[in-house]
Amino acid sequence: MHPLAEKVLARDMRGTARACRWADDRTGDYLTVLKDLFPHTGRAWTIGVTGNPGAGKSTLTDRLIAVFRKQGKRVAVVAIDPTSPFSGGAILGDRIRMQAHFSDPDVFIRSLATRGALGGLSRSAADVIRVLDAWGADVILVETVGVGQDELEITRTADTTLVVMAPGLGDDVQAIKAGLLECADVFAVNKADREGADAAVRDLELMIALGGEVVKAGVHSRGHAAGTLDIQKQVVRHDANKWVPPVARTVSTRDEGVAALVTQLEAHYAWLTGTESGAARRFERLREAMRTQLREALLDAAMGELGSALDDAAQAVAHRQTDPYTAAEQLVTAFRGR
Amino acid sequence: MHPLAEKVLARDMRGTARACRWADDRTGDYLTVLKDLFPHTGRAWTIGVTGNPGAGKSTLTDRLIAVFRKQGKRVAVVAIDPTSPFSGGAILGDRIRMQAHFSDPDVFIRSLATRGALGGLSRSAADVIRVLDAWGADVILVETVGVGQDELEITRTADTTLVVMAPGLGDDVQAIKAGLLECADVFAVNKADREGADAAVRDLELMIALGGEVVKAGVHSRGHAAGTLDIQKQVVRHDANKWVPPVARTVSTRDEGVAALVTQLEAHYAWLTGTESGAARRFERLREAMRTQLREALLDAAMGELGSALDDAAQAVAHRQTDPYTAAEQLVTAFRGR
Known part of the structure; x- marks a missing residue:
């Protein structure tokens, strides 16, 4: 086994940081280390935290760390920053707020820069998550700043995806909600003490209800729009195992609603690991990850030879x-x- | 030549719409059509319009269409919507505002849904842009809703990238600015009548100045931080052809500053097509597009056979x-x- 992989398994912080850096930069013996570590992965629960800029994801992530730490869990955080070669590195910004946890040996925080490489971000994220899984994380929080397709791809690799919203964030919020709806397992309407929070919760719940119908109508009654609702009811009756995303309300700056949110996240994980539908979804995700891996391996091989x-x-x-x-x-x- | 390609070249609207749909869905003889059309491309000026949700990109795009139409130019718009299989199609949302142009035969508007396929969005966008180029567009405006990596990838394929900001959009704006800084050729601070507009312009101008320094310090004085500023001055002196993004102020709802913005966009296009640095950048972009094309072709071939x-x-x-x-x-x- 590679000495750096041994350090990760021994929970050496500096060694783990180096392994993350290697995986992110694709330097050193990163591939050997990742291969050595892989048999020691699969234990961690990965939670993607995404949503619009300004929704308060960082503060909420900070609160989630605190709850999981109280449960005695080891926590890792991967913060995806939309940084560039231009600015030269990860913007720490409000990551600073998480400093309270920096001295805790059971919390590992890692920023990941997006270097503009095609598909490079999701690959780096997947590899760094595996390192932190091997390090012994019980929970890995993956926080994305943006809400683009690459970020959706990352959250799709998470076990549980938490989408954070806040009332009153501008024109395009409706459109973005639609994009996030697909990948959300749990919604949090954060800043729930603000005006418009009730409306945001209602909108979301309506969207969740309608979204389900659209999908089912499309699959089960193509061309028979009139029968949509009846069919949908039947399907729901027969599809008791389907996960319907709950909507939580939080005020993360005052630590309100966070414990209830964690309960809902845990319910999703129980569904994922304890039901057949959950198992099917886990395999679908794994298959997608394998496809990404193949795509990048093909491009690497071709670029190396052509x-x-x-x-x-x-x-x-x-x-x-x-x-x-x-x-x-x-x-x-x-x-x-x- | 494929009959549908002939229809596009004859500027048939319905035929062009079908060709766009084929390219987006990758159905029909889409590849034959795209190959037939390619020799007729290369004339259009592609402008990417991106920025934070709520910055007013749609209204500004609408104003830009009007200015280019007054110049007698044929205009196409590709609106990238972060939609999903879940919601079942492209959200038109505030695209409605562009309806004034729907009856104009020299304006072609096309929404592109993101279907969650890996890298599928940038591929679809590139292909649809080529169809509209062959259709005879003088200007193609590509408006993205999100600000993720995939959207950055799309704007990187544009000739000129316009990044739209608005004052006071929340915590994460700083971080997103950094991600967009790299790809911006022209900035517009929209809603410039709002409080905070002056500060936003100053922040941006500072970032542009600093960003240049960071890159150059990294390249030219690695490990010699003390000499950074002197070195940077020299480099700037010798790099007179470098494009420095200007910052425009607009109030698109009142049509203020839009003409001046167009002048700055045109200045960038003149730089791109009239200088050696511009030519180098165009080739770099083309090379990147070729790399994407190769990546997708490899994955398609492998998935088909494995x-x-x-x-x-x-x-x-x-x-x-x-x-x-x-x-x-x-x-x-x-x-x-x-």
């Missing part, structure tokens, strides 16, 4: 001597032919 | 019989061996 052929192809496309579709097909053929 | 091997690999990983890294390597080998 050398300047990619540049040549880009030149030919720039001069309209070929089109990008044909050029990509030829690169795939060249890669397979070697 | 069949149930991916499921088997996921099962083996689930039972900890292998690790995902080794499993992915084996799948790559199997794919190349056929």
Whole structure:
């Protein structure tokens, strides 16, 4: 076993930090370390925390750490920052608020920068989560700042996804809600002491109800819109194991509603690990993760071998001597032919 | 030539809509159509419009359409909506505001849903942009709702990226600014009649100045922090062709500052097409697009041929019989061996 993997398993903080950095940067013997650690993973409960900017995700994450620590659980936090080569590193920003936990040996906090690499963020996140799982985390909180597709991809790899909302955040909130609805297992309407909180909760509950119908109508009564509602009721009756996302209310700055929120998160985890539907979902997620892994492994292998052929192809496309579709097909053929 | 490609080149609206749908859904003879159209692309100026939810991107996009139409330009709009299988289709939301342009035959508006496919959004966007380029658009506005990595990837494929901000949008705005800084060619502080607009402009200008320094210090004086500022000054002196993003002020609801913003966008396009640095950047973007194309072509080919091997690999990983890294390597080998 690689000495760094041994350090992670021995719960050495600095060694674990280095293993995370290697996994994120893809430097050192990162692949050996990840392979060595993998048999020691699978114990942690991963919770994705996402939602609109300004919803108060960081403060709520901070409160969740406190609740889990009181339960005696070891906690890791992976904070996904939309940083860039331009600004040169992860913006710590309100991560500072979590400083109270920095001296706690059973809390590990890691910021992950997004370096603009294609799909690089979700790959890094998955690998760092595995390191922290092997380190012995009982709970891993993955907090994303943005709400784009890559962030959705990350939260989709989590066991439980918590979507945090706040009342009154502007025009596009409705649209973003729709994007998040799909991946949410539990909703928290945070800043619930603000005006508009009741309306936000009602909107969400309506959306959850309607969303379920749309999906079922699409699957079970394609072309028979008139029968939608009846069919939907039947389906719900026969699909008692389906998880319906609950909506919690929190005021994280005053620590209100957080314990109740944790109970709902735990209920989801019980569903996930204790029912057949939960098992099916876990396998679907695993399959998706495997697909991402394959996509990146293919690209790595091809980029390593094709050398300047990619540049040549880009030149030919720039001069309209070929089109990008044909050029990509030829690169795939060249890669397979070697 | 495929009949649908002929319809696009003949500027048939319904045919163009169908070609966009095929490209987005990857159904029909979409690949033939895209290949046929490619030689007729390369004329359009693509402008990415991105920024925080609530910054007023849709209204500003609407105003930009009007200015370009007054110039006699043909305009296409691609609106990227973070929708999902759950909600069943693209949320039109405030797209409604653009309805004034729906009857104009020289304006083409297309919503693109994000279906949660890995990397699928940027691929769809690139293909739909090519269809609209072939249709004869002079300007293509690509408006993203989210600000995640996938959206950054899309705006990176645009010729010119406009980042829209508004004063007072909550805690995480600072962090998101940093993520957007890298890809911004022009900034617009919208809702500039609001309190905090002056501060927002100052913050941005400071960030732009500092951002340049950080990058250059990193490249030119690694480990010599003391010499950073001097070195940076020299570099700036020798790098007169570098594009420095200007910051415009707009109140799009009152149509203020929009003409001046368009002048700044045009200045960027002149830089891009008229200078060596601009040409270098265009090639870099093209190379990145080629890389994305290759990644997706590899995954498509592999998924088509590996069949149930991916499921088997996921099962083996689930039972900890292998690790995902080794499993992915084996799948790559199997794919190349056929």
